[in-house]
Amino acid sequence: MATIKLILRRLGAHVRKEAADCEIEDELRFHIEMRTRDNIAAGMSPEDAVADAMRRFGDFDHIRAICEEIRKEWLAVVMKVVKGLTWIMVGCGLALKLAADEEAWQPVGNALILIAGLWRLLIHLREIQPSQRRIRAAQLTIVGRTHTIGDFSAIDLKGHTFTPVPAYDKDGRTPVERLISDESSGKTVT
């Protein structure tokens, strides 16, 4: 029973993945806040209390990353089972469509295949990481607006933030043309 509850809760968390990640952060921050509160109650200054709480806690980002990783490992196993179920649904749907004599079963077969297809699509969309989604959005922007100077916001790729270089600047020059032009005009190139 406890396992079933855990599976249902985790599947719910997978559907609202960002919320699950926030919950990890909330939990870790709560710990630091409680330690800070106790430190202040013990007579420390607020600055010292926070510093001590952080020191005792250890590397916050590293610990949060480990917790998220543990969550993902478990989810990977559950998602394999869920994916397997979608194939079983497709199989049952096809079998009903092909083998059932009564016409009444045909819509049931169609519905099973449709639900399995939609379910699979939903899983696929959820599996794309937020960073990948942002990159895809940026790529679509580039494809759709090739000659427009896009003001791209920074992309967060697995924790490493970088800002894409626009293909063309406001004078319509490519990055290489810009580099050559800046060098020949004696500008410092960084």
Added chain:
Amino acid sequence: MLILKTLARGPLHGYEIALRIQQSSEDVLKVEEGSLYPALYRMEEQGWVEAEWGASENNRRAKYYKLTRAGRKQLAVETSNWERLSEAITKVLHTA
């Protein structure tokens, strides 16, 4: 084992678990407090503990962990293993 034992008395949030371990060991066991959380997450995966969000004593939202039946069994196994090991080490120390 220490976490499971601490939770045997009732549901606690992570900070309380860290405090109880430290207090029970009379400040001998001082671990990096953050390392408690990956351990709790692993235990949750194993089904040894269950977590639920609730309100803390200062009315903040906190995640409470409680021991499951599987967790109690695991605690019994680990306690027995530890007792055998520490007994064996004590014997060696006393004979050597």
